[in-house]
Amino acid sequence: MTNKVFIDGAAGTTGLEIAERLAGRSEFSLITLDDAQRKDTAARREALNEADVAILCLPDEAAIEAVALIDPVSGTRVIDASSAHRTTEGWCYGFPELVGSERVATARRVSNPGCYPTGFLALVAPLVRAGLLPADWPYTVNAVSGYSGGGKALIERFEAPGAPAFRAYGYDLKHKHLPEMKAHAGLEHPVIFAPSVVPAYRGMIVEVPLHLDAMANDPQADALRDALGEFYAGSAVVTVHDKQPVGELLLGPDDTPFDGLELFVFSNDGGWNARLVARLDNLGKGASGAAVQNLNLLCGLPETAGLRL
Ligand SMILES: NC(=O)C1=CN([C@@H]2O[C@H](COP(=O)(O)OP(=O)(O)OC[C@H]3O[C@@H](n4cnc5c(N)ncnc54)[C@H](OP(=O)(O)O)[C@@H]3O)[C@@H](O)[C@H]2O)C=CC1
Numbered sequence: 001m002t003n004k005v006f007i008d009g010a011a012g013t014t015g016l017e018i019a020e021r022l023a024g025r026s027e028f029s030l031i032t033l034d035d036a037q038r039k040d041t042a043a044r045r046e047a048l049n050e051a052d053v054a055i056l057c058l059p060d061e062a063a064i065e066a067v068a069l070i071d072p073v074s075g076t077r078v079i080d081a082s083s084a085h086r087t088t089e090g091w092c093y094g095f096p097e098l099v100g101s102e103r104v105a106t107a108r109r110v111s112n113p114g115c116y117p118t119g120f121l122a123l124v125a126p127l128v129r130a131g132l133l134p135a136d137w138p139y140t141v142n143a144v145s146g147y148s149g150g151g152k153a154l155i156e157r158f159e160a161p162g163a164p165a166f167r168a169y170g171y172d173l174k175h176k177h178l179p180e181m182k183a184h185a186g187l188e189h190p191v192i193f194a195p196s197v198v199p200a201y202r203g204m205i206v207e208v209p210l211h212l213d214a215m216a217n218d219p220q221a222d223a224l225r226d227a228l229g230e231f232y233a234g235s236a237v238v239t240v241h242d243k244q245p246v247g248e249l250l251l252g253p254d255d256t257p258f259d260g261l262e263l264f265v266f267s268n269d270g271g272w273n274a275r276l277v278a279r280l281d282n283l284g285k286g287a288s289g290a291a292v293q294n295l296n297l298l299c300g301l302p303e304t305a306g307l308r309l
């Protein structure tokens with residue numbers, strides 16, 4: 001059976017990458033709108049209701065509008081790449097490794113995780129769940145992203161003459177990813193999040209530095225790494241690296257698209273200070289790769305089909 005898929009926002013950065021991943025896959029047929037129709041409400045309504053699965057690659061307000069355009073009896077299932085529904089009741093958080101593939105497979109409304117939260121949650125959520133890291137700890141998250149993370153507007157800014165060599169932001173301490181990080185890691189406090197952007201098109205490094213010796217349960221870095229290794233054992237998407245495999249992590253200006261997620265636990269010699277680090281592609285597991293993984297699950301297909309691993 002062919003699954004009819006409509007990508008709302010198909011001309012955008014995330015939408016285009018999803019279409020690339022679906023190209024040549026006979027399990028799907030894409031419903032497309034031409035340039036004159038892609039923002040036309042009537043045309044979108046028709047496409048949204050005709051689809052078996054609608055993938056929303058839109059700004060938050062437009063994603064909320066798209067969901068409202070879907071007639072509840074049409075049976076259209078939704079994967080929303082925006083941050084509009086990531087902590088909304090009735091929506092499944094589309095992180096199969098954390099919520100379980102079966103839950104995603106049976107959901108009607110799936111919210112794709114944000115790119116930065118994907119790195120943070122992959123590192124911290126399993127360790128909090130296992131009781132190895134405290135839920136009431138004041139976590140901080142330092143991160144650097146490729147500029148495609150900001151969509152067409154940031155791409156234009158970073159590809160224009162006089163583009164910045166580095167951009168730090170989030171200084172209002174109100175980044176839209178905060179609620180999602182707190183909720184899905186099961187934390188008691190919001191994290192302090194320090195994001196930044198470099199002149200690399202894609203890729204990101206998300207880091208959680210930890211004073212393990214200040215925690216009441218005194219966890220050891222090796223135990224954290226082992227627990228992550230066990231949690232993701234058998235995952236074709238998430239790799240937990242062995243102890244200190246590298247001295248540096250790099251982002252290149254033109255890195256190859258990648259839908260996997262790499263996790264590292266670096267530590268000092270005594271193992272009481274640690275840096276939990278995730279490396280991923282913001283357009284891969286951070287957006288389009290995750291959307292395709294979720295689409296596969298919704299359609300009863302092998303979870304990693306079509307992914308760039
Ligand atoms: N880029 C990334 O790494 C990630 C993005 N996301 C999320 O995915 C979503 C899409 O982001 P991204 O692809 O980067 O953004 P882009 O700005 O690159 O693309 C958004 C697309 O949506 C179109 N659009 C805007 N409003 C409407 C509307 N009312 N009806 C139809 N189309 C509309 C835009 O049209 P036009 O071309 O005319 O501007 C554009 O083509 C966002 O919510 C973003 O936060 C999530 C994770 C990572």
Ligand SMILES: CC(=O)N[C@@H](CCC(=O)OP(=O)(O)O)C(=O)O
Pocket residue numbers: 081082083113114115116145146147148149150151154176195196197
């Ligand atoms: C570099 C950059 O600007 N990144 C975006 C987040 C990209 C992303 O993850 O999109 P969602 O917000 O839909 O999750 C930002 O910080 O707002």
